[in-house]
Amino acid sequence: MAATSQSRVRAAPVVVDRAALLAxxxxxxxSPSYTPPVTPAVGMEVLAMARRPDVAFQDVARVCEKDPLVAARVLRVAQSAYFSRGARITSLKDAIVRVGVQTLAELFLAETMTTRVFxxxxxxxxxxxxxxxxxxxxxxxxxxxxxxxxxxxxxxxxxxxxxxxxxxxxxxxxxxxxxxxxxxxxxxxxxxxxxxxxxxxxxxxxxxxxxxxxxxxxxxxxxxxxxxxxxxxxxxxxxxxxxxxxxxxxxxxxxxxxxxxxxxxxxxxxxxxxxxxxxxxx
Ligand SMILES: [Fe+2]
Ligand SMILES: [Fe+2]
Structure with missing residues (x-):
């Protein structure tokens, strides 16, 4: 039976050709609407860490190391003109020190709320x-x-x-x-x-x-x-x-x-x- 709407066509799991799927x-x-995902577990762990007044950058870095996408997000923000102030940031530790734990936690929260996680x-x-x-x-x-x-x-x-x-x-x-x-x-x-x-x-x-x-x-x-x-x-x-x-x-x-x-x-x-x-x- 033919599909009756565009959404019906998109929902049907019919794409099996590897080349077509790759394309x-x-x-x-x-697509300008594409937003990459972040793992919520890591984001929530960073949020919890940020509530501790004595949290160490090293510990935050260790959590972020668990997820490459989170690491990339941290870097992207740290490299913005606002945070970097012209400094060259090439490592996760540099990025976390520059951004700060609280801001980092807010960033994760925003990501978790607005991103469809895979x-x-x-x-x-x-x-x-x-x-x-x-x-x-x-x-x-x-x-x-x-x-x-x-x-x-x-x-x-x-x-x-x-x-x-x-x-x-x-x-x-x-x-x-x-x-x-x-x-x-x-x-x-x-x-x-x-x-x-x-x-x-x-x-x-x-x-x-x-x-x-x-x-x-x-x-x-x-x-x-x-x-x-x-x-x-x-x-x-x-x-x-x-x-x-x-x-x-x-x-x-x-x-x-x-x-x-x-x-x-x-x-x-x-x-x-x-x-x-x-x-x-x-
Ligand atoms: Fe690999
Ligand atoms: Fe690879």
Missing amino acids: EVLAACH RAPGYDAAMSSLRRHSAMTAHIARALAAPMALHREHAFLLGLLHDVGVAAAAYLVGTRVPFATAWPTILDAHAEAGKILCRAWKLPAEVEVVVAYHHGGRVGGTLHPSACLVGVAEWIATEIGFGLDGEATPPRPETELRLLGIDDAVIAAVTVDAKNVAARIL
């Missing part, structure tokens, strides 16, 4: 895998950056945000198609969706480069050190069981390892360190 998701990224049957395990994968990649990126010029906290942030496009794309796909159909398309769209999100939020250009090009590490044919660093970090994360659901295990990134001067001894040491922090991420 839909990418088009939706460009929740859908069948997605829990995959989204949990995204959070674990992002957190572990961030820890490993920070460890790998220790002997390099790249600031350690900045490396952490790049790792935390690198797959932010996955959650953004999942939010766009929603419940229109079953998870099994949607997830491969979400993975296909995540780098582009993340790039658009970074631009919309005016995140630093380097974050956008990593989000857009962490698979392969090349920008216009040229290897980008930060994208390579995150690529290596997520390879190690996947090797120790913190891969992203549905993504194939990447091959050993030989070119990226050579570019960054990372040898087997460094990989072994970082792997041991990563396994030690695994318990805190689970």
